[in-house]
Amino acid sequence: MGVQVFRTAMAVVFLGIFAGSAYAYLDPGTGSMILQVLLGGIAGLLLAGKLYWHKFLSRFGFEKDPDCALAANQQSETRPDAPSRP
Template identity: 50%
Template sequence: MSGEVRTSDWKEVAPMDLAYLDAGSGSLIVQAVVGGVAGVAVATRLYWRRLVARFRKPPAANQQD
């Protein structure tokens, strides 16, 4: 029976209080968030005219007599 692994054994091997965020992990998370915001800003800037054109009224036709 010494080869069996029980779930209670895992608690002794890897306790949950060892999980933490170090400076490198926190920096990576911040960088991903800032990069995502920058990506959305660039995409919005590139497609701004198409986006506005969908909501703009069509120009009135000039009729000259």
């Protein structure tokens, strides 16, 4: 798979180098849309990284698993002998 990705990337680079002038116009709306897509992608990657980082830490015991803590908290709330909250 790595060889195929490399070949595809090199094909894109060579097409970019040897392509002629397009004489295209990008208006401000197009630039704004490109910027919005880039910033949204970065935000999505950061959020996914944060979620998987916590799962990674909880798997190796560095941090409590939030799902287990939530389940324990819900279980203590449903017990009849649990102290009531003010």
